Amino acid sequence: MRPDIGSSVRESFRVVLSLIMAALFLGLGTTSLRAAPPESEAPKRAELRVVIHCSAKVLQLWHHAELVREYPIDVGKGGIGKTRGGDHKTPVGDYEISWMASRNSTKGYRILDRRSWCRGNRFIDAPSGPSLEKLWSEPYGGDEATVMSIDYPSARDRARGFTGECIHIHADKRLVNGELTKSYGCIHMFPRDAMELYEMVEVGTPAKILP
Numbered sequence: 001m002r003p004d005i006g007s008s009v010r011e012s013f014r015v016v017l018s019l020i021m022a023a024l025f026l027g028l029g030t031t032s033l034r035a036a037p038p039e040s041e042a043p044k045r046a047e048l049r050v051v052i053h054c055s056a057k058v059l060q061l062w063h064h065a066e067l068v069r070e071y072p073i074d075v076g077k078g079g080i081g082k083t084r085g086g087d088h089k090t091p092v093g094d095y096e097i098s099w100m101a102s103r104n105s106t107k108g109y110r111i112l113d114r115r116s117w118c119r120g121n122r123f124i125d126a127p128s129g130p131s132l133e134k135l136w137s138e139p140y141g142g143d144e145a146t147v148m149s150i151d152y153p154s155a156r157d158r159a160r161g162f163t164g165e166c167i168h169i170h171a172d173k174r175l176v177n178g179e180l181t182k183s184y185g186c187i188h189m190f191p192r193d194a195m196e197l198y199e200m201v202e203v204g205t206p207a208k209i210l211p
Contacts (some may be wrong), residue, residue: 013089019066048200050097050169050207052187054090055082057170059187069200071193074172077182080211081166082152085164088184090209091152097169097205099123100115100149100196103143111145118149123198131164132184141171144191146198150207170194 048068051060052074061069078088100108101116101123109116109123113136117129152167152190169187171181171194180188187209189197 006187036178048205053058054210074180074182076185076186082185084160090185092209095150095152095207097148097203098147101147103145108200121165138173142173144171146194
């Protein structure tokens with residue numbers, strides 16, 4: 001009987017292909033497998049982003065397209081769309097966390113009684129400072145004081161003539177009937193929620209504030 005040449009060629013091709021795939025698996029393939037993080041590994045903080053929905057009074061923490069946490073908040077007593085210092089409004093736009101301070105965390109600046117203030121969008125350690133920026137006080141969480149400052153006004157804000165300073169995401173202990181109170185432009189959170197968020201984010205974490 002005449003041999004089936006086509007069948008023999010196909011079989012040889014499968015053998016060669018198998019050898020190539022085995023070589024790739026033992027070389028580049030195993031490298032890729034080792035580089036992949038386990039599914040249980042916590043997301044990198046640099047991959048997280050904060051999204052604040054002012055009208056809904058909700059702050060969300062996202063890891064790419066996955067919603068990680070959601071917290072109740074309150075915003076400025078003047079509403080939203082901050083353009084100048086003293087308007088008591090919460091800004092709207094794209095920002096990032098510029099510095100962090102806490103009374104109890106091991107990271108960021110340490111908040112101390114009568115020593116910790118915000119001035120000129122910076123954390124300062126001094127015996128005196130702006131009257132509304134006593135970071136150790138009840139409006140900032142008191143014995144649970146927690147502050148994540150954002151970089152308002154951004155370069156885009158300044159180009160439009162916007163002014164103001166010391167806008168933060170922070171704890172607030174001045175509750176009314178168990179509810180958060182309005183701010184002078186900051187984003188208020190329950191102290192326990194603020195601390196949980198604080199431990200998950202870092203300086204540089206994006207913060208988008210929506211109407």
